[in-house]
Amino acid sequence: MFNTIILHARSRSCVEYAEKAAMHRHSMWSTLFVDILLGNLVGWPLLHNSESICLSIVNFTHGFSTFLRSGCVWLMGDPAGFKLNAELANVLGIFSLNAIQIWSTLWIFVGFITNYIIQGLAILGIICGFTAFAAMIIDMIVLATLHVSILHRLISLVYSSQIQALAALWRLFSGRKWNPLRQRLDSFDYTVKQHIVGSLLFTPLILLLPTTSVFYIFFSITETTINLICVLIEVIISVIHATPYVKILLWLVRPQRFPSGIWFEICGSRSNVSPEDGVTDEMNSSKESVHLKDFNRKKSSILVSFLHSNYLSIGKVSLPHYRSVLLGVSGSSIYKVAYGIVIGKRMQSLRGTLLPSPMPWMSLPYKEYWCLCHDSLIACFR
Known part of the structure; x- marks a missing residue:
């Protein structure tokens, strides 16, 4: 009797495993088919209208560079009525303008081959699918805005150094010292010379902080907008991968498969009923x-x-698959990103964390992947 129960459980688990494996296999092929279909729907119009799209991209690039230049010039003056340090504002502004001008000059040479780049992206979308095309678009956006990222990193380095120095000087005035071993603030008696030096350093740092802050805020907003655009494109890629096309088709044909x-x-x-009640037998039709x-x-x-x-409704069938799209994004990660922006730390990118890879070998480092391939080949020959 016990062996019969074990065999029944094993056969049931085998049936469930076979059904899940078949569903996963069909989902892979359906996702590939939809990916190629969307790639052709986007690639062919892009290939036929490459010249007009190239002109639009060149105009947008010129407008974006003009926006950055005008923003830096505005910050070098009196932005929104704030009185800034003219010398520091001129240094940061001229450095930013030179970086923007150098990058714009380099992109003039790229403008001659923009049409070929667009045609290559269209052919890539037709052959490899929409997700490869969208991933290449993300890489192109990151490459085109590399100067903004570099300027943001450099200005955030200056801003974070000022914040950390002001925090250390404030602990000096309050008679406390950070204990790195116990990760806490301990009381500490500073000398008079240390207080004098701290006062001399605190005054210029607090006066120069608004000038650094306005440049940091400007480039942080620009960098965050670029990251949000890239994240939005990756969300679209993740939705395409996560959509259960086979289950939706089965739900449309046979909803009985989803009780x-x-x-x-x-x-x-x-x-x-007894005769005393005076009621006869009746049937409710x-x-x-x-x-x-x-x-x-x-x-x-x-x-x-x-x-x-x-x-099950169509929403209940597909909703569990969409929950994994933003699996890497949580309240704590958003809080860390926001806190890092405020204190000037390096902004943690959310790209690449939206959808866990369904293929286990795609999450391995390339060295480990090739080592496993080498060991498998050796084992086959043995």
């Missing part, structure tokens, strides 16, 4: 759903009901 509980429909009952407790068990002897099954 969600059962319920009874009471059609009628035959009651046995109308179909209506009622609970069993509404019937008098003492008088009812026959109960007619039908068994029905509920089906």
Whole structure:
């Protein structure tokens, strides 16, 4: 008897595993088909209208460079009525303008081959699918805005150094010292010379902080906007990968494959009543759903009901798959990114964390992957 139960459980698990494996296999092929289809829908119009799109990209690049230049010039003056340090503002502004001008000059040479780049992207989308095309678009955006990222990193380095220095000087004035071993603030007696030196350093740092802050805020907003655009494109890629096309097709053809509980429909009952009650036997011909407790068990002897099954809606079928799209994004990660922006730390990118890879070998480092391939080949020859 025990062996029979074990065999039944094993056969049931094998059936479940076979069904999941078949569903996963069909999902891979359906995702590949939809990816290629979307790539052709986007690639062919892009290939036929490459010249007009190239002109639009060149105009947008010129407008973006003009926006950065005008923003730096505005920050070098009195932005929003704030009185900044003119010398530091001129140094940061001239450095930013030179970097923007150098990058714009380099992109003039890229403008001659922009048409070929667009045609190459269109052909890539037609052959490899929409996700490869979208991933290449993300790389192109990151490459085109590399100067903004470099300027943001450099200015954030200056800003974070000022914040850390001001925090250390504030601890000096309050008589505390950071204990790195216990990760806490301990009381400490500073000398008079240390207080004097701290006062001399605190004054220029606090006066120069607004000038550094406005440049840091400007480039942080620009960099965050660029990252959000890249994250939005990656969300689209993740949605394409996560959509259960096979389950949606099965739900449209046979919704019985997705049951969600059962319920009874009471059609009628035959009651046995004594003559004293003055009521004759009758059959309820109308179909209506009622609970069993509404019937008098003492008088009812026959109960007619039908068994029905509920089906999952299209939202309940696909929603569990979409939950994994933002699996790498949580409240703590958003808080860390926001806190890092405020204190001037390096902004943690959310790209690449939205959808866990369904293929286990795609999450391995390339060295480990090739080592496993080498060991597998050696094992086959042995």
